[in-house]
Amino acid sequence: MIDSQRRRLLQLALASATLAAFPGLGLAAAGGLRMAAPLGLPQVILARALQDARLLKLIGESELRTWRDPDQLRAWIAGGEVQLTATPTNVAANLYNRGVPVVLLNVNVWGTLGILAHGVPLASLAELAGRHVGVPWRGDMPDLVLRYLLAREGLEVGRDLRITYQASPFETVQTFLAQRIDAAVLPEPVRTSARLQTASLGLTVAELDLQQEWARLTGAAPALPQAGTICRRELLEAHPEWVAAIQVAVAEAVAWVASNPAEAGQLGAQHSPLPAQVIEGAILRTRLEMRSAAQARTELEGFLGALAELSPGFIGGGLPDEGFYLVDGPAAAG
Structure with missing residues (x-):
């Protein structure tokens, strides 16, 4: 079994090296x-x-x-x-x-990034103070965009708000629907899916577009x-x-x-x-x-x-x- 796996790895390595060495090889x-x-x-x-x-x-x-x-x-x-x-x-x-x-x-x-929050106004990131926020993919784009903007807003994670991480946006949605977090950072299309699910459950949620927050806090375009x-x-x-x-x-x-x-x-x-x-x-x-x-x-x-x-x-x-x-x-x- 080990020999078989080793042979397979060697074959993959050889194939990758060959593809890199000869442009066009591997094209259909x-x-x-x-x-x-x-x-x-x-x-x-x-x-x-x-x-x-x-x-x-x-x-x-x-x-x-x-x-x-x-x-x-x-x-x-x-x-x-x-x-x-x-x-x-x-x-x-x-x-x-x-x-x-x-x-x-x-x-x-x-x-594609936005924040959904349970039943509170959400006109800016400043209103996340004192809240518990769920974020998927620690260290990936949703997390880094949020933390970059929070710093611009003058908020410090751990002091002004709490963040917990989930392994995927789908897990973040489930945690949010169960109301174990106050707010969720989500990319599309999971963001829209979560909005539809909260509506079907009769939950009141507010939404904040992070592209608009990027523009407000950096002076760049909302993109x-x-x-x-x-x-x-x-x-x-x-x-x-x-x-x-x-x-x-x-x-x-x-x-x-x-x-x-x-x-x-x-x-x-x-x-x-x-x-x-x-x-x-x-x-x-x-x-x-x-x-x-x-x-x-x-x-x-x-x-x-x-x-x-x-x-x-x-x-x-x-x-x-x-x-x-x-x-x-x-x-x-x-």
Whole structure:
């Protein structure tokens, strides 16, 4: 059993090394790409982009997988099992800083975070003083955004408010519904799901948009560059025309999802266990805008740099260098 596992690990290591050494190896020879996305709006965007007739003609039928957590994505993208994926921007930066040959193509999700609170006004973060707040994924984006903004507000965790962490947003929702915490920090689409569940239980909740709080407390735009699209560098080098077409298809998909939330909700429900109503509500509460990596770089560096002050490991060290960003071409801007 041990020998079998060792052989398998050696085979995976050899395959990864071979893929890294020979650009283009591992791309689907008969056309098509292996793509991936997490549950949520990035998945809906990629699913819509794959319906683009021009992309289908150029690339062929492509596979869209769902990844559960960054560790699974890291294994897929590092081993060449997928060539392109939607991902949170910090995960993309972390992969790049750890030596995985990825390129950021675009940023298209600009804010999904909010706070739900039981039965109290919630006009600003200051009103969390004295409250017990639940936060998913300690050390990840929801946690770091909250703690960064609390510091700006002059609130200290442990002194002014209490935070407990849950392993996932779904666990945070269950803790909130059971009223074991006063407030919950949640990303979309779980945020919308929680709102619908509280309404069905007859609970009164207040809601605070953290993108608006970011703008109020930092003076920046109410937009957080949270998620986008990356590809393995060998895809860009072997098929730059595919990447250009993907950029256009994603740009048009983002515009369609934002303009057609009900239809987009139905599309999303075909690719995930989330109900169409939840996906539709998440779209209505999320800023969706396609910007190429080059166009988004300044805001992305400001955002990731601010959060990395709290935890450098969040992005795998320092800010990625210019090799991380796709250079705009005529089609890249969408």
